Amino acid sequence: MKADGAAMQRRVLTFMQAAPLAAILIVFLLLPMCVIVVVSFFDYNSVQIIPAFEFTNYTDALASSVTWETYLNTLRYTLIVWAVTTVLGFIVAYVLAFEIRSRTAQLVLFLVCTVPFLTSNIIRMISWIPFLGREGLLNSTLIKLGLIHQPLEFLLFSDFAVVLAYTHLYTLFMVTPIFNTMMRIDRRLLEAAIDGGAGWGRTLTTVIIPLSKSGIAIGSIFVVTMVMGDFITVRLMSGGQRSSVGLMISNQISSLQYPAACANAVVLLSVVLIMIAAILRIVDIRKEL
Template structure:
């Protein structure tokens, strides 16, 4: 009998129902609640249900003047700048380390050992890793003292700590691993016969890297970029600690607004931030179809 075998077990939708319920309860419902609260009137110490667009008007107040950008535009520009430099440096570092592990370390055991060594900093708290930079980059820190002792500078460098430099440095330290892991995974899936074919065809090492390795690592690069950019866009702890509470970011603005119980205004800022992040993710995913590549 050539008929298809009858399916056993519950239907596919029934199997997915528990996961769908968890996703709806812990992800979709909170997002919908934030969107709803963003339209509530802002009051001093109470949440009053209602509907108003005043919160969004307040966010974009004065943003029509191009000569003098509003606070929101300046804040988003600062956050996007942090995201871009963190993405660029973490991409260079993550790609280089992943390339070395995937193509220059022949032993699987050594690859595993070196990869585990890369994860050691993640065994400690993010706050501890951030604070560890303070005695290094401070005015009387080891870096300034070393440069003065070597005669390279006469006065301590003030911009090493509590500056945009220190914020980006901490971001790179904290989140480069989120770029390295997906890129390394993509590189390990590359057929080594393709590299040999490129070499036999007369391609140089740089040509092989640019025309073979980079295109085939594109999925990992996109996934790592999504991880790094989305985390940095919403981060406020790193900006607060490493910026000395003097540098603004969107996440920091939302944190301050919630601390002052301005929940509707904070929710509106969160919705705008989510929209910006989703647009960035949409632009990145147009570079590669993740559903086909994964």
Template structure:
């Protein structure tokens, strides 16, 4: 019997060499450098430049950072912090409140979808329903609160009509309350998605084992579900906190341009062409956000989820 394999005809089969790993990663590295590292490097460089009313002055100066922290070593005559520290405390306050509310709402919605909705089709339909607000602009969703919460809005009309209050409630709009409400409305979905994803990965036999062991519903929730959802909670927390820390549109619109935030200060400085000062503020804000993210990532290994 005559063999017809390539080796029998003197033709050796050479296996294809796989492409080197560094060559495969080169396009992604290039995109990362061009659209992430390079802009950050430019912002860092400009933060050390000088400027006047008419032009930027390339060079190296620490005047911008000194100007930001000017007077922060002591309290004011009224016992208050300097403008920079007060602004960061205000921004952190909004971040904490929004994080806490979105965590509670996001966990509740994700828990309902993952464990109480049995049909996968219904789960998908309800999940898509949660994304409906994202089909419109953020500005439109914020403005929609004005007719509801304004002095002559529907809420105040209902309260005065029912006799709950004698005059319209002023703090419903253009206040800390309206800012937090808008943030929760806009960003709760960023908490729902990762938590829901973590819950769907939980082996249902673990819940049955906890129930067979005599654990109550609250004990199962706290000792089984919450630890297994920790990665999703951390990812959602990173999304919400980082977005709120840098947001200036929501605070400007819902705060009536009366509430300060770090993002709002940067936006005002760029509008006055104070780019080096705005860049210095952006670098400080980035450092604060990175420290928060670093602290959160110490709690769980996010790479397991990714």
């Protein structure tokens, strides 16, 4: 009887510990998602939303070539930004974890990487405009040096500007988990690899990268989800000349087309979940958590 009572107390204590977080997730995550799913089946016109159960919003979205082009463009941005941030994040994390010996110096340099996050995303994006503009600092400098004779048009309001802004905004989300993973690597493994005759390149590919996969996976999830759902970066840095799924949903909300926006949000969520599931199938991150 005492054992049963102790087991019951542990279950109650566990429930009480999990209940606050579960309640927050239900109220602020699960319920809003359920509302979005329900509204996605509603009908609407120019003045009202009509409760119904029909698949018009989904058929209109999935049958439209514009929607497919928008999703492909968003996926293109996501893959490019993921590749760039992975390379940059890995390099920065490697330098911090293995080249900087002092823990104090590691902490200071890591905090330096976080300084840009003390300002808003919009301010950081806008700061690129006077630098990349037709008569901006970069073009002016290149012309004065005689390296170019005409301003480079592709620097601003282009795909290049969008990818650059994304990279600026989200690289730290790749640096942090990779750095955390690298700091957990037993340095004796590196010494053993070197003693076994492995050079720097072989040690990197056979020891460091495999042991950093969980950090890369976590960073990939961060970057993929944020780029797929972003809309303000594409709007500002492309000058309204490019599109993304997030921007399309934002425009539908601005036009009071809430059911259509909800349908696209459900489709976008499904695509993102599939991408995350693919990442989790490739890399087991449970040991990192």
